[in-house]
Amino acid sequence: MLQISQAMSSQLNLNDLLKLILENAVDLLGGQAGLIVMRQDNDTLAPAASFGLPRNAVPLFEPLWKDIPPDNPEAIPDISLRLALASRATGVSLRQVVALPLSIEAQNRGYIFVFRARGSASFTVNDNQVLRAFANQAAIAVHNAYLYRQVTMERERLHAIIENSGDGVMIINPFRIIKTWNTTLSNLTGISAAEAIGSPCYDVLNLKNKQGDSVCHTQCPVFNPPANGQLYAEGYYERRDGVKIAFANNYAPQIDENNEASQYIANLRDVTRLREADDLKETLLAVISHELKTPVSIIKGYAGTLAREDANWDRQTLHDGLHVIEEEADRLNTLISNFLEASRLQAGTLKLHLSEVYLPELFQRAVNTLQATTNQHRFELHFPPRFPSIPGDYERLTEVVTNLLNNAIKYSPDGGVVKAGGEVLQKVIRVYLSDEGIGIPTSEHERIFERFHRVDNGLTRKAPGTGLGLFLVKAVIEAHDGLVWVDSKPGEGSTFWIELPVNNE
Numbered sequence: 001m002l003q004i005s006q007a008m009s010s011q012l013n014l015n016d017l018l019k020l021i022l023e024n025a026v027d028l029l030g031g032q033a034g035l036i037v038m039r040q041d042n043d044t045l046a047p048a049a050s051f052g053l054p055r056n057a058v059p060l061f062e063p064l065w066k067d068i069p070p071d072n073p074e075a076i077p078d079i080s081l082r083l084a085l086a087s088r089a090t091g092v093s094l095r096q097v098v099a100l101p102l103s104i105e106a107q108n109r110g111y112i113f114v115f116r117a118r119g120s121a122s123f124t125v126n127d128n129q130v131l132r133a134f135a136n137q138a139a140i141a142v143h144n145a146y147l148y149r150q151v152t153m154e155r156e157r158l159h160a161i162i163e164n165s166g167d168g169v170m171i172i173n174p175f176r177i178i179k180t181w182n183t184t185l186s187n188l189t190g191i192s193a194a195e196a197i198g199s200p201c202y203d204v205l206n207l208k209n210k211q212g213d214s215v216c217h218t219q220c221p222v223f224n225p226p227a228n229g230q231l232y233a234e235g236y237y238e239r240r241d242g243v244k245i246a247f248a249n250n251y252a253p254q255i256d257e258n259n260e261a262s263q264y265i266a267n268l269r270d271v272t273r274l275r276e277a278d279d280l281k282e283t284l285l286a287v288i289s290h291e292l293k294t295p296v297s298i299i300k301g302y303a304g305t306l307a308r309e310d311a312n313w314d315r316q317t318l319h320d321g322l323h324v325i326e327e328e329a330d331r332l333n334t335l336i337s338n339f340l341e342a343s344r345l346q347a348g349t350l351k352l353h354l355s356e357v358y359l360p361e362l363f364q365r366a367v368n369t370l371q372a373t374t375n376q377h378r379f380e381l382h383f384p385p386r387f388p389s390i391p392g393d394y395e396r397l398t399e400v401v402t403n404l405l406n407n408a409i410k411y412s413p414d415g416g417v418v419k420a421g422g423e424v425l426q427k428v429i430r431v432y433l434s435d436e437g438i439g440i441p442t443s444e445h446e447r448i449f450e451r452f453h454r455v456d457n458g459l460t461r462k463a464p465g466t467g468l469g470l471f472l473v474k475a476v477i478e479a480h481d482g483l484v485w486v487d488s489k490p491g492e493g494s495t496f497w498i499e500l501p502v503n504n505e
């Protein structure tokens with residue numbers, strides 16, 4: 001009995017345990033076959049293990065457990081008649097059935113049925129005690145195996161929830177040491193769970209604010225819980241590849257029996273897109289208010305002055321004033337089209353109307369138009385003879401060249417030569433446009449093509465602009481499967497390069 005109960009209590013796998021119990025019960029009672037039924041979640045009983053019975057015979061014994069009154073689990077119905085029938089049907093000769101209830105804390109969990117081939121003499125008092133002790137041990141072992149299975153399942157469920165969460169999930173102890181780090185977080189940060197676990201979260205994922213100060217070191221909500229009790233932090237993490245990610249973190253403390261937080265489950269949401277959209281909105285508002293207000297106030301000023309009833313303007317003054325109004329209205333129009341264009345490009349809907357474009361002619365026309373706006377700058381075009389036409393959108397490419405020429409003028413306040421030309425490479429043509437202006441620091445060479453990005457220097461601050469021109473240039477060139485980049489150093493002028501395919505296959 002001791003051996004059996006030891007074997008039973010060390011078995012945590014429920015199926016193996018039921019088998020063990022059944023084999024021992026049949027053995028103890030000198031039976032031929034056995035069956036265990038277990039109580040299900042909906043309180044009904046169902047077979048869970050069998051011994052010595054053909055599997056398809058098991059349903060025939062259903063009346064055994066079907067009619068047990070739930071309020072009196074010890075009352076097993078007399079089914080000897082059915083047993084005889086089942087015996088005949090299955091070819092297993094069974095005469096007597098002994099039922100042992102598996103109960104724990106007055107709760108019935110199921111039954112062990114042991115079938116005997118011949119009705120032997122009834123059990124002695126001692127036999128009954130042994131059987132009862134066995135049934136109790138078996139019930140405890142089953143209970144433990146159930147609990148173990150539940151805990152295991154619960155742990156797996158939790159693991160699956162954490163792993164499959166769309167957000168980053170990290171669990172830290174009260175000393176802020178990382179205990180769990182899910183795959184989403186590894187993917188977002190490029191830091192593997194093996195690297196993160198065991199280290200303090202403020203080292204592994206040191207979040208910074210926009211000014212570059214560490215949020216983790218000064219405003220950690222776990223370390224310094226705020227008065228409002230909201231455990232929330234937000235900050236930027238710079239990955240090893242230089243990409244910045246904005247995180248919004250919520251921390252849920254897990255409280256132990258001493259009313260203290262035993263660990264914190266941190267939910268880390270990637271809000272980079274949201275923050276970018278916020279920044280963009282702010283920039284857009286600033287740009288709109290700055291850039292749109294200037295022409296509007298000039299137009300209003302001129303219109304108001306020209307409309308004064310007490311003044312009698314001569315034709316020349318009227319003409320000049322109206323010319324300014326027209327120019328400023330054109331500027332407004334360009335600005336608005338640029339804004340619309342930029343937001344349309346965002347949605348990825350740039351459509352090209354392709355035709356054969358002969359760039360030397362396109363450049364010449366753009367230069368002719370712009371030459372009228374400056375007498376400080378000289379333009380030179382150096383295209384080789386027999387320069388090929390390329391498939392392109394004439395209007396869009398004119399926009400590109402006009403934008404680049406405009407910049408060359410705008411950012412060369414002391415004038416100089418603006419040169420453009422091209423060469424033919426294997427499958428592409430390469431075009432350059434250079435100026436002798438203020439130049440662009442290397443660190444800005446990529447960023448100037450971003451939407452609204454302007455280099456922070458004295459001249460840019462003074463020169464009108466929205467930071468959209470080069471963004472549009474890049475979008476148009478890329479829509480042509482081309483490339484655009486810049487070579488420049490501060491004080492040494494800038495050269496913009498464009499490469500476009502000769503054939504659009």
Ligand code: ADP
Pocket residue numbers: 403407408411435437438439440448449453454455456460464465466467468469470471494
């Ligand atoms: P905008 O001229 O309206 O500011 P762009 O997108 O055309 O916007 O240019 C982005 C930034 O790149 C400019 O603000 C300027 O700082 C810089 N830039 C562009 N072209 C030149 C150039 N030819 N020389 C120097 N800086 C330039």
